Amino acid sequence: MKGLPPSLRSRKRYIAFRIIAEKKIDERSLSRALSEKMLSLFGECFAASGLRLEAFDGERGIVRCYREALDKVMVALTLMTHVGGVRVIPLTLGVSGTIKRCKRKYLEV
Amino acid sequence: MYDFLRFFPENLPDLGFKSYVFMLEKPKGCGIVIRANSPEELRKKLRGVKRRAIVGIIGKEAVCREAVMRRRVDVILDWEDRELDYATLKLAAEKDVAIELSLSKFLRTEGYKRMHLFERLRQEIMVIRKFDVPFIVTTAAENQYELRTRKQVETFFKFFGAEIPKARLYAQRLVRRYFDENYIMDGFEVEQLSNSGVV
Known part of the structure; x- marks a missing residue:
């Protein structure tokens, strides 16, 4: 919903991840695979998690989700x-609470 | 936190585990895997284990029930078709035999099969909590594609209600029992050795 006051907006978490793959994978297919995994695991009723792929460079990336759905997204990512x-x-x-901190802590070498 | 693997990886990335236990059927890892189709076969194979190593069992329901009553058995390993009944889990708590909960079987299965595995996992965890059964959470990876980080393994089983600090404790205890010379029993260990004996 648009226009919600900050106190009513759902809190977010940013998960930094690394993908080791046989071939190069693109952002779009990764995002789709993750959404499909969420849907197959938790169903239409409980798959809503504010999932969004914030950044992905082919190996490392950040995925955003609601704080309440963090465990679900972690399980989907694991499976x-x-x-x-x-x-x-x-x-x-x-996992971090802001994208800036997530990048600084987990993605910068 | 220790991870129990079923293969020797060539180069292992840092996954956040303290160390690894290689459970192999060939006698070269720090753990031995025994596969048996019947309790008789299990007893026969257990008699042949001479080496000091962690012994894990893979088998059907009857084999698992027999295994928890054997002193030489340390852990009931996890696989797709493992079935543990209520009595076996209760016995495992009494006999101090650990139950392995592995992640890899969920990676190898899909759809209905995985749905049943989730259901079984939930029930196993329920009984484990009830009787305080020793259990370990592992990846049980058979190849490099089944490797995951410690955080991932812990989050996965926490999602299904497992008590992760306990799992860590049981894994550490199991490994120390065999590979730490200073370890005697829980809360009882050698602090320092002098030339004349124990200080």
Whole structure:
């Protein structure tokens, strides 16, 4: 819903992750694979989690979700084995409350 | 936190585990996997284990029930078709045999099969909590694609209600029992050794 006051907006969490894949995978297929995994695991009723792929460079990325759905997204990310037909190993690096902190803490070398 | 793997990886990325236990059927890992189709076969194979290593069992319901009553068995390993009944879990708590809860079986299955596995996991965790059964959470990876970070494994089983601090404790206890010379029993260990004996 648009125009909600900040106190009523749902809180978000940013998950930094790393994908080890056989071939190069693109942002779109990863986002789709994650959404489909959420849907297949939790169903239409409980899959809503504010999921959004914020950044992905082919290996590392950040995914955004609601704080309440953090565990669900982590489970979906853990159970992901294929992205667009490519076998992958998704590894989560950490969780943060802001995208800035997430980048600084987990993605900057 | 220790992870129990079923293969020797060539190069392992940092996954946040303290160390790894390699449970292999060939006698070269720090753990031995025994597969049995019947209790008789299990007893026969257990008699043949001479090496000091963690012994894990893979088998059907009857084999698992027999295994929890054997002193040489340390852990009932997890696989897709493992079935543990209420009595077996209760016995496991009494006999101090750990139950492995693995992540890899959920990665290898899809759809209905995985749905039943989730249901079974939920029930197992319920009984584990009731009787305070020793249990360990692992990836039980058979290849590199089944490897996950410690945080992922813990979050997954926490989602289904497992008490992760306890799982860590049981895994540590199991490993220390075999590979830490200073460990005697829970809360009882050698602090320092002098030339004349224990200080």
